Amino acid sequence: MSEEFEIRNKVAESGLVNFDLSTLVPKGIRKGIDLKDFLFQEMILKEKDFREKVEAIDTEEYKDAYIYIYNSVDTIVPLWAYFVLTAKLTDTAKKIVFGNREDLEVILMHNAIQTYDFEDMRGKRVLVKGCSDKEIPENAYIELVEQLKPIVKSLMFGEACSNVPIVKN
Incomplete structure (x- = not known):
């Protein structure tokens, strides 16, 4: 196959780290x-x-x-x-809180973000996935930015084909 017709995955080659916040949602009843x-x-x-x-x-x-x-x-x-x-x-x-279901989810995500090791994203270009099949509390995105802003090269939100730049260090 000639180089002019070679199919390349430019997103994979870009060094972009895709991060799906829904992977931190604790599983359980x-x-x-x-x-x-x-x-x-x-x-x-x-x-x-x-x-x-x-x-x-x-x-x-x-x-x-x-x-x-x-x-x-x-x-x-x-x-x-x-x-x-x-x-x-x-x-x-596993956890008991006072409040409604939404309050529980905010606290669970807070704990998950605070205990997650983001070190492998240090100095990298990070894209936080914008769509999820799980409901993520808005506060989780705020806390995620607090964790990532000081350590990443750049932070974006959305999808690889269409993203919003958030931070560039």
């Missing part, structure tokens, strides 16, 4: 626990009833799960209640 289910008439926290309901939780149902605890009713819940519920589940769950 997400489960929510609504505190209203532990309240008397879904309104009042009675300590004895609350503790009995927490004690009755089958922790195997939450084994290796990412749990978010929330309260869907407008009731004041004392802080110790979160302690009791968390203490029951902490030995079996």
